[in-house]
Amino acid sequence: MFLFLKSYFHRKFFLYFFGTIIFVLPIGSEYIQALSPYRYFSMYDALASYLGIVIMLTAFLIHKKMIKSNKT
Numbered sequence: 001m002f003l004f005l006k007s008y009f010h011r012k013f014f015l016y017f018f019g020t021i022i023f024v025l026p027i028g029s030e031y032i033q034a035l036s037p038y039r040y041f042s043m044y045d046a047l048a049s050y051l052g053i054v055i056m057l058t059a060f061l062i063h064k065k066m067i068k069s070n071k072t
Contacts, residue, residue: 026050 026049034041 022053026053 026046029049030041030046033039
């Protein structure tokens with residue numbers, strides 16, 4: 001999807017950009033919910049979102065390592 005940008009930006013840019021999005025998104029969504037009259041801000045929901053992100057990144061890294069070990 002973003003392959004056309006690879007030649008223009010360094011790889012660290014994507015790491016910082018998507019890392020920032022992943023860090024800000026759960027708190028941002030909870031803040032937007034706090035603005036709604038029918039919902040409220042819950043830090044536990046934000047922590048659950050972060051926990052889900054950490055679990056998925058861990059699963060991705062384990063899967064990547066397993067694929068790499070199967071190739072050799």
